[in-house]
Amino acid sequence: MSQFIQQLLNGLFLGSIYALIALGYTMVYGVLRFINFAHGDVFMLGAFTGLYLNKLMGPILAALPWPVAILIVLVLSMAICAALGILIEWLAYRPLRDKPRLNVLITAIGVSLLIEYTGQLVFGATQQPFPAIIPKVNVGGLGGLTVTMTQVIVSVTAVALMIGLRFIVMKTKMGMAMRALSLNPTASSLMGVNNSVVISFTFGLGSALAAAGGILYASLYPSIEPFMGILPGLKAFVAAVLGGIGNIPGAALGGLIIGVTETLVAGYSDVLGIPSGYRDGVAFVILILILLFKPSGLLGKVEREKV
């Protein structure tokens, strides 16, 4: 039993990061109706920004207590990646705004490859160890269960960011504009919403979340490389579709479900008869099943194409 709970915890921690990345996918889809495939690469850039910030400000960070240090690294790289996200949108997607959606989708794949290979050129192709900003200690008092400080910080940060996002979308003017844009871009611009600003803001916000995800992921799995964003990015995409693409709580739920499912599959491979190496396949089997039986996702609304 304790093994099962341990596996469940492992899955939830992994899932909370998928959830963070999935939020970015879902937000951009909600506002612009297209999948930003470069999102996973912004996640990678977030991790590398964290690494370089840590190298740059090493002595200063070491002098500070670690919660302050991680907060500084997190906030700074979120800001840098938000700027990068806005830049990407401005350079690659804005010129295509009135073009068919397929053009933007293919451009997104191009942007993704561009970032990955530029990353390989700039950062080098080998894995680099990510510095342990969060002390490596186990949280006690849980019986036979082991939970590390890193895992606790990761999930607390993830939940805090999700609540923050919910607040921005539901309670602020900008959030209202985002929702208006998502409902009907033409109408919202007629009502005085500056669509360009809202779209830039959405990209900035999504990229900031991806960057946070990148740093949290790198803290959990401290070996980073330019292609680290591909698989988590794809899984987060599946999570977003699973929860109902465009739906923010859905993306969070989808992320947790993917994380838990793949952990359980890997952990109970001998019972299930599926080799644990197939854990990645599970996420995509879920994607296929969802598309077959409930294309709108768990929390998504059925949308009819207007003819």
Place this chain on the structure above:
Amino acid sequence: MPTLAAMFSPRSFASLTALAGALVISFTGCKKEGSNANADEIVIGEVAAMTGGTATFGTSSHAGTQMAIDEINAAGGLLGKKLKLITEDDQSKQGEAGTVAKKLISREKIVALLGEVASGRSLEMAPICQKAGIPMISPASTNPKVTETGDFIFRVCFIDPFQGTVMAKFAMSRGWKKVAILTDTKQDYSVGLAQFFKEYFAKNGGTITGEQSYGSGDKDFKAQLTAIKAGAPDAIFASGYYNETGLIAAQARELGITAPLLGGDGWDSPSLVEVAGKAIEGSFFSNHFSNEDQSPKIQEFVKKFQAKHGKTPDAMAALGYDSAMILADAMKRAGTTEGKALRDAIAATKDFDGITGKITLDEKRNANKSAVVLTIKDGKFSFVESLAP
């Protein structure tokens, strides 16, 4: 049809010039390509993982190989010619190794191929070399299937049945009776090594408490490790490469697993310690050589390598060096670089005094050598014991 005036307009003129330029370039290109085959150079190909998931293997083995080639050239070359090494990067990717090997053979007209470290990628290149009649020497692929491909395929390292047995014997000698196994199912090397370890260990009274697997590039091993922990093993045999092993060690310690990890030569990279930190201390792996070995030959190699690259050589560097030296030795004995004669000369290699030991190639084209067991102590690989075949 453009008018005469239009043909001499600046724009057409520019495109004509560009066309002429392209023609000149393509002609010189042809000439250069042709000269590769018959100039006063012997062209040797090398395929190495210079980038990607096992990049330190490629960069190390390439550094060793290049050092050997440079030394031979400095001493006047071979058969009255200079050696030229053309290295291609396969990006640690399955599928890429075969492509670049084909390119080396058809475009660069190489006389022999050195490489790959990873067995999975050597297995891609081997049938291509066999078919083309180009001798191939792998510096460090330990999976038996590699040289079974055909009589043009050689290696200068020991093979996994031996390496797996060494680690199984080592575990027994330490009194570890219960061992869990963690395999990288995407790597032929890892699967083979684990299988040979298991065979010997189970036959001699050991118990396998659990078998788990993952795929190269995975980062999360908590699920597998939690399952392994439930079996309470004395040790964990993690037969994958260094990159994942570093993360496995770190996550095992986080989950409160204190059993040491055991592995093969795929661990041999400074990256292992960088990623795992303290978590990998006290674990053991088998390897081809130890740079702590005080024999003068090894120490001279270590010194030369350090002077050139500013770091101590690992086993991949030593094997890369040995593979090039054995090829050169065979060329000298054969007196030619023709495929079949060269193959026969390599096959006849006997008691070659290499950095990684005395190398004799057996009838299966494998090197028979002893292995060393290393442990990680204070972030360094230190010698524990040597086990003869």
